[in-house]
Amino acid sequence: MRGTTALSKTERQERLKGYLLAAPAVVLLFIFTVYPLCYLIYRSLFGGNLITKDPKFVGLENYTSLLESKDFHQVLSNTLIYTAVTVVLTMVLAVVIAAWLNSKKNRRLNELVQTCIFTPHIISMVSVSTLFLWLMDSKNGLLNILLNALGFESFPFLASPDTALFSVALVTIWKGLGYYVLLIMAALQNIPTSVYEAAEMDDTPALKTFFKITLPMISPTILFTSVVATIASFKVFDSISVMTGGGPLNSTNTLVYYIYEYAFRYGKPGQACAAGVILLVFVCVITYVQFQVSKTRVHYQ
Amino acid sequence: MKRLFAILLSCAMCAALLAGCSGGKSGGDAAAGNGGGGSDGPVKIEFWHSMGSSTGELVQEIVDEFNASQSEVYVDCIYQGDYTTAGTKLQAAAAGGNTPNVVQVEITRVGMYASQDMLLDLMPFAENDPEFDLDAMYPGVMDFSYYNDQLISLPNGRSVPVMYYNVDALKAAGFGKAPETWDEFLAASEAVTKDGVYGYGAPLGDSWYYLALMLTAGGQIYNDEGNNIGFHDESGVKPLQLWRDMMDKGCLYIPEGDDYASNSALRNAFMAGVCAITMQSSAQYRSLVDNSEFEVGVAYIPKDVTYAAIPGGSNLVAFTGKSDVENEATWKFIKYMCSGDVAGKYAAGTGYLPTSDAALNSAVYQEMLDKYPYLDIAVGQLDYYVEMPFDEAYTEIKDNVVGKYVQECIIGGMSPEDAVEHMYEETGKFYS
Known part of the structure; x- marks a missing residue:
């Protein structure tokens, strides 16, 4: 039919070219994102183990058993606490350290500190975890020997369910801090000096300058880094796997580790997929909230 | 951006499952193809084990000796981490139809593969091989060997x-x-x-x-x-x-x-x-x-x-879906691992149970027993062995x-x- 919407030959070719160029990305997205996502939801409705040939359809049973499980509730709260602790501490420390390093005094010392802080970022997490497993040993670990030498009581670190999650978070913060400091320092250096000069002429106190000028000017970077840090803490796996295996008493078991354990160790991929779907929902909600909050708080130049 | 991440994360964990489910049918044939061309060289088979550090070196040494002792079979000996880690990898491999020929499987996990008919029945090989005497194995360590009248595994590194x-x-x-x-x-x-x-x-x-x-x-x-x-x-x-x-x-x-x-x-x-x-x-x-x-x-x-x-430790199992040539080679290797001298050497180097009188009386075991008087402590405990069911x-x-x-x-x-x-x-x- 030749209507008003009919396209000329060249125009059609132009459009076809567009589709062709987009095709590789679309195909990859379908194969590696959309299809697995659908399969994740589909598989979460079945029982059986990884090698069962015909898994049984169980409906929402995997979800109900997850939601009824006290262990899973704990896993969810562990994940949230861990994320909150690492993201907040990392952000606060990163901003403070970056601001300090960015000041023009003690250039030599600053360079040294910067190197020291950044180095952990390039070490593999597994090595770092193994190292801290020794350092944090509750009885013979170096950290406790130091604490004792300074006259403090021994700290149980990974041995007690009350402190284990915090200890794992501490390692993550130690390792990740340098990377975030680097990003925030880059943002700090982009703030035009004229703004500071104006503040100086008005005799603005240093603290006020920091909160009224520095922070708003780097807020887009803080948003970006906090998003990245949240992502990283949601997917925490290697340090948990090496240092605690989710213990003691399930106190360091987080969502991704839980998914791994149920899929591969206990042979219940259905339940693991159900937990995967819950993780997906979780991350969607948190992302939404984070972006809503940031809309009102982030200042773009 | 974070949403995308979540999707990716879920995909990543799903990818293994996916690969498994879609590849299930073709895997066996492909594996069979690899070993088929044995006419111009030794038949290659893959052996997975879970022994780290000095015990791992001993396993490698035993396999090297097997490879050097004959020219028909070449065993590729691969360490896959402790029982839990290796169990994970084996499940993924099994789901993908890409199993190795021989695996040292922790005993309580043997049942899972047996119930899916994935394990090669060794009975015909054992019965037709005059060099192998099934009755010589200690009955106590044969507790995870029979499933539906099939011989699905043989004891290897068994311990208490x-x-x-x-x-x-x-x-x-x-x-x-x-x-x-x-x-x-x-x-x-x-x-x-x-x-x-x-x-x-x-x-x-x-x-x-x-x-x-x-x-x-x-x-x-x-x-x-x-x-x-x-x-x-x-x-x-x-x-x-x-x-x-x-x-x-x-x-x-x-x-x-x-x-x-x-x-x-x-x-x-x-x-x-x-x-x-x-x-x-x-x-x-x-x-x-x-x-x-x-x-x-x-x-x-x-x-x-x-x-x-x-009971504890591991048994040797073989997987189905391989060519006859490979299965023959697999049997040859398992038979070697269970023979008195080799089982004796393995037990002598570790503290694992000798699995037969031949192993207990082997020269290498007896010699080591003189130096390490408690080496056979587990043998005495065979009398107190409790049975465990196959349970997923x-x-x-x-x-x-x-x-x-x-x-x-x-x-x-x-x-x-x-x-x-x-x-x-x-x-x-x-x-x-």
């Missing part, structure tokens, strides 16, 4: 938990010999405890040792109906009470880490003299003796009412129910009675 003790430390505390009963065990642990040295070290990440003590208190792993724990009584409570008593007296050492990591941490503590008594697999005997600076004593798990030994849920029950409530009781402060009650309730759910 035993008690190791620091002879020097116990002597100094006035104990000239190993504790035999729980009372002596508690008394000795208390006596050796002094600043920086603990009496007894228990890995809470691995419930094998709790179960071992429970058995000596007269319990069973499963009840007679096979649908719940067999220690929903005093036998389950007593070991927890014992450990609690030790903790109250400050003589219980609890290593950090989970699963096999807690075991290796415990062995390090024992070798460093931090804890004077511990329980570990009999397979650790050589390594503990060779790496400790004090005299290491070995004894049965002390008894409350009876001696008992809980066992791994989860062992870790997530029994192990969890042992920790709840010792670290979390739950009463031993409540802990066992919870184990009973939660295990029941698996079979309802």
Whole structure:
């Protein structure tokens, strides 16, 4: 039919070219994102183990058993606490350290500190975890020997369910801090000096300058880094796997580790997929909230 | 951006599943194709094992000797991490239809593959091979070998938990010999405890040792109906009470880490003299003796009412879906691994059970027995072997129910009675 919407030959070719160029990305997205996502939801409705040939359809049973499980509730709260602790501490420390390093005094010392802080970022997490497993040993670990030498009581670190999650978070913060400091320092250096000069002429106190000028000017970077840090803490796996295996008493078991354990160790991929779907929902909600909050708080130049 | 991440994350974990499900049919043929062209060289087969450090070197040495001894079969020997890690990899491989030929599988995981008809029936090979005598194997270690009248596995590195003790430390505390009963065990642990040295070290990440003590208190792993724990009584409570008593007296050492990591941490503590008594697999005997600076004593798990030994370790299994040529090669290798001299050498180098009289009487084993007098401790325990059923849920029950409530009781402060009650309730759910 030749209507008003009919396209000329060249125009059609132009459009076809567009589709062709987009095709590789679309195909990859379908194969590696959309299809697995659908399969994740589909598989979460079945029982059986990884090698069962015909898994049984169980409906929402995997979800109900997850939601009824006290262990899973704990896993969810562990994940949230861990994320909150690492993201907040990392952000606060990163901003403070970056601001300090960015000041023009003690250039030599600053360079040294910067190197020291950044180095952990390039070490593999597994090595770092193994190292801290020794350092944090509750009885013979170096950290406790130091604490004792300074006259403090021994700290149980990974041995007690009350402190284990915090200890794992501490390692993550130690390792990740340098990377975030680097990003925030880059943002700090982009703030035009004229703004500071104006503040100086008005005799603005240093603290006020920091909160009224520095922070708003780097807020887009803080948003970006906090998003990245949240992502990283949601997917925490290697340090948990090496240092605690989710213990003691399930106190360091987080969502991704839980998914791994149920899929591969206990042979219940259905339940693991159900937990995967819950993780997906979780991350969607948190992302939404984070972006809503940031809309009102982030200042773009 | 974060949404995208979440999707990607879910995909990543799904990818393995996907690869598995879609590749299931073609995998077998592909594997068969690889080995088919054996006419112009040795048949290549793949062997996965779970032995690290010095034991791993011994396995490699044994395989190298096999490869050098003949030119028809070449075995590619691959270390896949501890039993848990290797179990994960094998499941992924099985789901992808890409299984190796021979695998050292931890005994309680054998049933899972057998129930899916994935294991090669070795019976025809064993029956038609005049060089192999199935009846020569010790019956005690053949407990995970038969499934629906098929011979699905043969014993390889089989072990039982035993008690190791620091002879020097116990002597100094006035104990000239190993504790035999729980009372002596508690008394000795208390006596050796002094600043920086603990009496007894228990890995809470691995419930094998709790179960071992429970058995000596007269319990069973499963009840007679096979649908719940067999220690929903005093036998389950007593070991927890014992450990609690030790903790109250400050003589219980609890290593950090989970699963096999807690075991290796415990062995390090024992070798460093931090804890004077511990329980570990009999397979650790050589390594503990060779790496400790004090005299290491070995004894049965002390008894409350009876001696008992809980089976452990691994069997060799072969997977189906390979060509006949490969299966022949696989049998040749398994037969070699089970032969008296090789099994004897393996047992002599570790502390694993010799699996037959031929292994026990082999020159290499007897020679080592002169040097390490307790090497055959596990052999005596064969008389007290308990049977365990093939049960898919066992791994989860062992870790997530029994192990969890042992920790709840010792670290979390739950009463031993409540802990066992919870184990009973939660295990029941698996079979309802």
